Amino acid sequence: xxxxxxxxxxxxxxxxxxxGSGGAGMRCALQLADAGHRVAVVTKVLPTRSHTVAAQGGxxxxxxxxxxxHWHWHMYDTVKGSxxxxxxxxxxxxxxxxxxxxxxxxxxxxxxxxxxxxxIYQRPFGGQSREFGEGxxxxxxxxxxxxxxxxxLHSLYQQNLRAGTHFYQEFFALDLITxxxxxxxxxxxDIARGEYHLxxxxxxxxxxxxxxxxxxxTTNAHICTGDGGALTLAAGLPMEDMEFFQFxxxxxxxxxxxxxxxxxxxxxxxxxxxGERFMERYAPTAKDLASRDVVSxxxxxxxxxxxxxxxxxxxxxxxxxxxxxELIMSKLPNIHExxxxxxxxxxxxDPVPVQPTVHYTMGGIPxxxxxxxxYSKGRNKEVVFPGLYAIGEAACVSVHGANRLGGNSLLxxxxxxxxxxxxxxxxxxxxxxxxxxxxxxxxxxxxxxxxWLSSARDRREGPSIADVRLRxxxxxxxxxxxxxxxxxxxxxxxxxxxxxxxMDRAVISDGCGLFNTELVxxxxxxxxxxxxxxxxxxxxxxxxxxxxxxRDDYPERDDERWMRHTxxxxxxxxxxxGYKPVRTSPMxxxxxxxKKRVY
Amino acid sequence: xxxxxxxxxARSGIGDWYWQRLSAVVLAVLLPLPFLLIVAxxxxxxxxxxxxxxxxxxxxxxLHTLLILALIVHAYMGLKVIFEDYVPVIGWRVTLxxxxxxxxxxxxxxxxxxxxxxxx
Amino acid sequence: xxEMIRLSIFRFDPERDDKPFMQSYExxxxxxxxxxxxxxxxxxxxxxxxxxxxxxxxEGVCGSDGLNINGVNGLACITPVTGLKQPVHVRPLPGxxxxxxxxxxxxxxxxxxxQIQPWMQTDTPTxxxxxxxxxxxxxxLDGQYECILCAxxxxxxxxxxxxxxxxxxxxxxxxxxxxxVDSRDEATGRRxxxxxxxxxxxxxxxxxxCMEACPKELNPTAAIDSxxxxxxxxxx
Numbered sequence: 001x002x003x004x005x006x007x008x009x010x011x012x013x014x015x016x017x018x019x020g021s022g023g024a025g026m027r028c029a030l031q032l033a034d035a036g037h038r039v040a041v042v043t044k045v046l047p048t049r050s051h052t053v054a055a056q057g058g059x060x061x062x063x064x065x066x067x068x069x070h071w072h073w074h075m076y077d078t079v080k081g082s083x084x085x086x087x088x089x090x091x092x093x094x095x096x097x098x099x100x101x102x103x104x105x106x107x108x109x110x111x112x113x114x115x116x117x118x119x120i121y122q123r124p125f126g127g128q129s130r131e132f133g134e135g136x137x138x139x140x141x142x143x144x145x146x147x148x149x150x151x152x153l154h155s156l157y158q159q160n161l162r163a164g165t166h167f168y169q170e171f172f173a174l175d176l177i178t179x180x181x182x183x184x185x186x187x188x189x190d191i192a193r194g195e196y197h198l199x200x201x202x203x204x205x206x207x208x209x210x211x212x213x214x215x216x217x218t219t220n221a222h223i224c225t226g227d228g229g230a231l232t233l234a235a236g237l238p239m240e241d242m243e244f245f246q247f248x249x250x251x252x253x254x255x256x257x258x259x260x261x262x263x264x265x266x267x268x269x270x271x272x273x274x275g276e277r278f279m280e281r282y283a284p285t286a287k288d289l290a291s292r293d294v295v296s297x298x299x300x301x302x303x304x305x306x307x308x309x310x311x312x313x314x315x316x317x318x319x320x321x322x323x324x325x326e327l328i329m330s331k332l333p334n335i336h337e338x339x340x341x342x343x344x345x346x347x348x349x350d351p352v353p354v355q356p357t358v359h360y361t362m363g364g365i366p367x368x369x370x371x372x373x374x375y376s377k378g379r380n381k382e383v384v385f386p387g388l389y390a391i392g393e394a395a396c397v398s399v400h401g402a403n404r405l406g407g408n409s410l411l412x413x414x415x416x417x418x419x420x421x422x423x424x425x426x427x428x429x430x431x432x433x434x435x436x437x438x439x440x441x442x443x444x445x446x447x448x449x450x451x452w453l454s455s456a457r458d459r460r461e462g463p464s465i466a467d468v469r470l471r472x473x474x475x476x477x478x479x480x481x482x483x484x485x486x487x488x489x490x491x492x493x494x495x496x497x498x499x500x501x502x503m504d505r506a507v508i509s510d511g512c513g514l515f516n517t518e519l520v521x522x523x524x525x526x527x528x529x530x531x532x533x534x535x536x537x538x539x540x541x542x543x544x545x546x547x548x549x550x551r552d553d554y555p556e557r558d559d560e561r562w563m564r565h566t567x568x569x570x571x572x573x574x575x576x577x578g579y580k581p582v583r584t585s586p587m588x589x590x591x592x593x594x595k596k597r598v599y
Numbered sequence: 600x601x602x603x604x605x606x607x608x609a610r611s612g613i614g615d616w617y618w619q620r621l622s623a624v625v626l627a628v629l630l631p632l633p634f635l636l637i638v639a640x641x642x643x644x645x646x647x648x649x650x651x652x653x654x655x656x657x658x659x660x661x662l663h664t665l666l667i668l669a670l671i672v673h674a675y676m677g678l679k680v681i682f683e684d685y686v687p688v689i690g691w692r693v694t695l696x697x698x699x700x701x702x703x704x705x706x707x708x709x710x711x712x713x714x715x716x717x718x719x
Numbered sequence: 720x721x722e723m724i725r726l727s728i729f730r731f732d733p734e735r736d737d738k739p740f741m742q743s744y745e746x747x748x749x750x751x752x753x754x755x756x757x758x759x760x761x762x763x764x765x766x767x768x769x770x771x772x773x774x775x776x777x778e779g780v781c782g783s784d785g786l787n788i789n790g791v792n793g794l795a796c797i798t799p800v801t802g803l804k805q806p807v808h809v810r811p812l813p814g815x816x817x818x819x820x821x822x823x824x825x826x827x828x829x830x831x832x833x834q835i836q837p838w839m840q841t842d843t844p845t846x847x848x849x850x851x852x853x854x855x856x857x858x859x860l861d862g863q864y865e866c867i868l869c870a871x872x873x874x875x876x877x878x879x880x881x882x883x884x885x886x887x888x889x890x891x892x893x894x895x896x897x898x899x900v901d902s903r904d905e906a907t908g909r910r911x912x913x914x915x916x917x918x919x920x921x922x923x924x925x926x927x928x929c930m931e932a933c934p935k936e937l938n939p940t941a942a943i944d945s946x947x948x949x950x951x952x953x954x955x
Contacts, residue, residue, distance in 0.1 A: 046825060048868050049781040106849040109839030109900070111857065111864045118851030147865060150780060154864075158838035192818055221776040232889075254750070257778040338778060341797050344752055466764030509768040512734050515819040518768040604884075608913050612921040613950045660912075682919075684881045 003259050009187075009196040009442050010447035014040040017186050017201040019173045019228060022050035023149070024392025024413035025207030026156040026165075027244020029085075031421025033163035037428060040199060042188050044223065044520065047157050051209055051221040053415065055149025056260035056334060058141035059105075059124060059414075061098035063121045068409040071095040072139060073130050077593060078408060081127045082289045082401025083547035084411050084563060084594040085241070087583035090369040090397040094408075094415045101414045111367035112144050112154045113331070123331075124265040127291035127405040127599070137289060138451065141407040146260050146334045152410060169352055171197065171225055171242070172520055175445030176204060176235045177437060181388030182462035183235075184435040187445025191520060196449075196511030198442050202431045203387050203424045205371070205419070206231065210361035212245070213524075214532040215480075218358040219251050219258040223524075225278035228394040230527030232365045233534065236565040237375050237385060238578065240396040241363035242531060243539035246404055249295035251357025253315035255342045259335055259354055263290040266331055268320035270299065271351065272307040274399045278316075283599040293403040293548045300482040304356070310353060317351035324348075356482050360409060362400040362548065363535075365390035365582075366567065369397060371420030376567060381580035387431070389424060391416045401582075452522045456511035463506050463521045471499055472525075472532055480539055485552045489540040495508045496536050497574065500529055507547035511597040534568035537575035542566065559594045619676040625669035629662060663714050671707045675699065722748045724758055725806035728770065730820055739817070743806065755807070756784055756796040758879035771820035779934060782869030785812050786821055787859030792871040792932040812874040814883060814905065828870050831887050835895040835913065851877060856902035863897035863942065865935050866890060872929035872939050878922045886922035887914075889929035896942035911950055 016032050018025045021043035033039045043050070062069040074095040077087055106112055106120060113121035120142045128138040144151035160167075170191040177185040177198075185200040211226025212218040229239050249270070250259040264270075269288045272278050282298040285292035290298075299316050320328065320335075325348040328336055332347075339347040366374050366382075371389045374382040392413045397597050400413055455462070479492025503526065510518040544558035545551050567578040584591045636653070639645040645653070653659055679696050686692045712718065723745045731739035744766060756774055763770045772795070775781040779797040786795050787810040789803055799806065799881045815823035834900045841850075873879050873888035887895070895914060896905045920943065929939040 011806070021745075045775055045783065046829070049773075049775040049783045051781075052866070053774065053781050054776050054778065103847075103849050107839070107841075107845050109901070109903070111860045112849075114852050114854045114857045116854060118853050120849050144864075145861075147780075150867070151864060153869075155839075161833050162836070162838045192822075221781065223775045342752065342778065397908050464764075464768065466768070470764075510771075512732055512769065512819070514733060515822050517771050517773075518763070608916040608919065610915050612917045612919070613954050615917050616921050616947065617951070617954070684878065684922075687881070702933045709728075 008543065009198050009446070012040065012197060012199045013434060014038045014199060014201045016040070016203045016205065016424055017042055017199045018205045018207055019043070019048070019186065020207035020209060020392070020394065021045070021047035021167065021207050022207060022319055022392060022413065023052035023153055023156060024245050024417040025205070025409065027414045027417030028154070028205055028207065028391055028421045029165045030140055030156060030159050030163055031418050032424060033160065033165045033427075035425055037425070038166070040166045041244045042171045042173060042199065042200070044188065044191065044227070044340060046169050047160075047167060048154060049223070049514070050153060051224050051450075052149045052153040054219075054221060054258070055152075055410055056146045056258060057262035057265070058123060058148045058407050059102055059123070059152070059410035060128075060140045060141035060405070061142055061411065062095065062140060063100035063102065063120060063122060063142065063165055065101050065585065066113055066122045067130065069130065069138055071098065072589060073132060073138065075139075075586070075589070076132045076594055077128055078399065079592045080133070080595075080597060081403055081405040082399070083293075083403055083557065083597060084559065084592075085244075085398065085401030085546060085565070085582060087369070087398050088586040088591055089583050090399045092586040092589060093369050093419070094399050094411060096400075097415045097419075101411070101418065105152060105155065105414065108155050108159050110144060110151045123262055124289060125406045126261050126264065126289045126295065127288070128289070128423050129287065137286070141262070141265065143262060143331075145330070146332045149410060152414070168197070172523060173208070173231060173312055174448050174523070175593070176231050176265050176388070177441045178235045178388075179438070183388035184437060187442055189449055191517075196442065196446055196517065200434045200437065202434060203389060203427055205389040205391060205420060205424065206365060206394050207392045207428055208394045209388070211528065211531045212361060212533060214360040214473065214476050214528050215245070216470070216477040217251070217256050218436055219248055219255070219256050221360070225524040225528050226361065226394070226531040227524065227527045228390060229365055230530045232373065233530050233570045236569065236571070237373060238569045239363060239531070240366035241398060241402075241538070242361070242535040243542055243566060244362035244402050245480075245535070246292055246360035246362060246548050247296040247356035248359030249292055249299055249356055250318050250354040251359065252338065252342050253310070253353040253355045256357055257319060258339050258359065259338065259352060260332070261321050263293070263318060263332060263335055264495055266320070266327065267323050268318055270295070270354070271279070271317050273309045274301045274307060276469060277309075278302055278307070286599035291403055293550070294599055296482055297550055299356050303412055315353045315355040318354045318473050319351040320347055321349050321351065323436055328389070360404055361393055362396070362398070362402065362404055364394050364396035365568075366565070367391075367395045369416075369419065370423035371395065371416055372423060374567060375597050376580060380456060381560060388429070389420050391420045395567075399550055402549060420507050448526070449519065450525060452508050453511055453513075453516075454520050455507040458511055459509045461500055464510055465506050465525050467520070468499065468502060468506050469521075469525050469528070472496065472529060475499065476532055476535070480536060483550055483552055484539060486540070489536065493536045493540050496532060500533055503529055530570055534570060534575050537577060538566040538568050541577055563594065615676060618672055622669040622673035622676070624663060626673055629669065631665075632662065640641040660714050664711060667707060667710050667714070671703050675703055724748060724800050725760060726762070726879075727806040727808050728762075728821070729810040730770075731817055732769070732819060735768065741808070748801065753800050754796055755786075755788060755798040755800050755803070755809070758800050759795060759809075772820055773822055780867060782867035785869040785871045785874070787811065787813055792875045794869060794934045796872070797934060814871055814874050815870075825870065825881070828873060828888075828890070831891045832868065832894065835887065835891055835898075835910070836863040837894050837898060837905075839898070839901070839904055840909070841903070842905050850903045852902050859900040859902070860897060862937055863893060863900065866893055866897070866937060867935060869934065871932045871934055875928040875929070875932040877926055880922055882918055882922050883916035887919050889923070892920065892923070892946065893937060893939040893942040896946050899946060911946070911953060914946060915950055
């Protein structure tokens with residue numbers, strides 16, 4: 001393929017290219033590889049390093065192993081949890097598929113914890129109820145101790161080894177190759193060898209995970225930089241609902257690592273400086289197992305009113321020592337380890353200091369329930385962009401709406417990983433040949449890398465990427481936290497836009513071609529910056545409080561004006577916002593109309 | 600992507616492991632006996648003729664044979680592992696292990712000849 | 720907060736350097752309970768952007784940042800920097816090909832993992848519901864499935880240094896055992912067949928560096944012994 005003008009670019013042909021090797025990407029790869037397609041997984045890390053590995057609590061499915069359960073109740077909880085911003089067709093699809101897919105995971109070898117009768121162990125999680133909120137707490141979260149994500153990711157990796165999926169490890173995705181007839185491939189950078197690779201594919205699936213690293217304190221891995229979303233924005237497509245970042249109530253104070261909701265599911269609870277179990281005031285029924293946005297706001301409120309713990313009164317305590325050492329060591333061993341290592345607390349004896357910490361990106365690349373990326377064109381708000389798909393945390397289907405329920409993220413990745421795989425197979429039947437590419441389609445991707453490498457090789461002066469990143473994260477942390485106001489966010493947007501202007505002058509110091517991680521961090525910063533900008537703009541515009549987006553100046557939900565999804569695009573002039581309605585019609589059942597959320 | 604070619608199992612592991620431990624057990628039981636004999640000789644409870652009588656006995660010869668075989672098997676197994684660990688070149692490994700086998704067999708035959716007084 | 724930590728870090732840039740060297744850095748203690756990864760990040764972000772290492776989750780579950788720290792293998796993200804003897808010598812995992820600085824080539828390690836066919840193998844028809852497993856049977860997997868494939872144990876094993884091309888190493892054998900003891904897996908016989916080899920399995924001389932090195936406090940030596948006992952039971 002020399003006509004692609006340079007032999008510096010190695011050319012690959014695959015049926016499908018999947019970007020990202022987390023649970024969603026690997027579940028999708030498995031579906032396609034088992035069907036005999038040539039699947040390439042392009043991932044910037046080794047597959048088992050993806051952030052799915054850090055998921056702890058479990059995966060929701062209405063198996064009813066502990067107490068009777070039904071997917072319809074699960075659906076109700078998810079719609080309610082999403083603060084009625086979730087798309088109900090997708091939610092129905094996910095909740096219906098859950099039992100099948102969780103059992104399939106079990107068949108694939110996931111070492112779920114067990115009940116005495118040998119079935120999968122399920123624990124209660126926040127926001128779960130039976131009989132549409134009337135029947136008390138449900139136990140819906142299937143768990144492998146508190147290492148469920150690890151167990152699932154490793155099992156899916158193992159299955160992909162069996163299926164013969166092709167992994168391009170430590171390859172960084174630079175640019176989507178798009179044309180009039182959709183997405184045709186991907187430019188990538190081989191981090192270890194420092195070479196360009198052009199992947200031609202009939203379908204490209206973005207499974208790149210969340211973007212929690214736009215904030216300074218997060219439970220997310222260093223690699224959670226929203227790369228897929230930034231690729232989508234660069235291709236002129238929108239991002240959906242990015243203002244909704246979930247704050248997990250129980251990140252270890254100051255450092256970030258997550259303490260699973262499963263701790264509260266097993267009977268742990270939160271106390272303030274007075275030793276009071278304050279969740280009883282905020283959520284009289286569900287108490288500590290209210291949904292995450294509710295608990296996070298309650299903690300933030302306690303801290304604001306001076307009832308925080310510690311010398312700076314900036315956190316509360318999670319008490320679980322009363323559960324007993326035996327239960328902790330059998331059901332929550334990883335929590336014991338994390339608390340010991342990062343908080344220096346033996347949780348079998350003392351409470352763990354926790355505070356709300358950025359945890360999950362509810363927003364993402366807009367898709368329908370088949371994983372196809374959609375955009376607005378004129379009056380049609382959901383036009384499919386052919387050949388481009390998004391799944392997992394990178395996507396916004398949207399099953400999580402304004403607030404995700406614990407245990408639904410692992411479910412989402414397997415459900416929509418598989419659904420997307422099936423949809424891609426249909427697409428492949430209709431598209432038998434690779435599209436003809438533009439001669440210089442590779443250049444935009446290569447320029448991204450060359451711009452940074454030349455800044456190092458020419459020893460240019462300018463702000464370091466570490467400096468810019470820290471400033472960006474600090475702005476996001478300070479101006480777009482748990483509680484938001486017009487004034488604070490407007491200032492945040494202004495600061496962020498001016499900081500984005502500095503990106504052109506930013507430099508790196510490492511000009512080496514081999515395993516240049518500073519280059520990777522620079523590319524990731526570009527991605528983060530794009531997502532931070534759409535997040536900030538979307539948050540400022542949304543004048544209501546819904547789910548994770550809580551405003552002091554607009555404390556109520558406004559279904560009249562704001563029960564709609566934000567669609568943000570980014571071009572040289574800045575962020576442009578558009579909106580589209582929520583899909584309130586489920587596939588088969590009656591719609592759940594918005595109600596006041598009480599836990 | 601570099602791929603290791605799957606060479607399959609040599610089906611030898613458990614055999615080697617088994618023989619090494621079996622010979623170790625035999626050695627543990629039989630090796631103290633000659634020392635006991637020496638102690639007995641030095642303490643004067645057995646004189647030269649008594650010693651010869653003891654060694655001449657059929658059962659003594661049998662135990663003696665067992666001891667020497669176990670010793671050789673055990674030493675062979677142990678040294679083989681050491682060669683395998685420390686000699687990376689397969690050619691040298693095979694040569695050394697082969698050489699060791701020849702020397703040890705020779706030693707064994709010579710010793711057995713003494714025990715059973717072959718040719719004498 | 721003016722307390723300083725001295726580090727001596729292995730550096731090697733194959734484009735520029737003929738051979739590796741150790742470079743010294745001084746890093747302030749920025750917070751209580753600071754980890755070695757925080758120190759490396761400080762160097763990369765504040766002092767020297769060319770320092771190269773892998774990292775991902777930062778909380779000890781992904782297994783990216785296995786390093787040799789003062790001669791002992793461990794994960795940088797969960798190793799507290801205070802309490803380490805100074806200067807802290809940080810080297811890549813031993814016995815591995817270095818790509819650059821602290822980054823090593825993991826391909827062979829993952830190839831060996833692939834060799835044991837680490838996926839559930841069953842012959843009986845897949846049931847409609849989950850395959851049942853009692854809590855006692857499930858308990859056999861504790862201490863096995865938690866492995867994060869960081870390679871800290873395998874690269875601390877002298878037997879693997881000497882015969883790494885054929886000896887599978889502690890991490891992979893631990894995973895082999897994870898499938899052998901799983902009551903749901905039906906390929907135990909085939910798995911044992913594949914391991915019955917003087918090199919693949921029996922190169923383990925119970926040196927026990929692996930259990931010392933494991934950051935998740937697993938015990939690969941015990942797993943290897945368990946496989947050996949199963950092979951013996953099968954033979955006897």
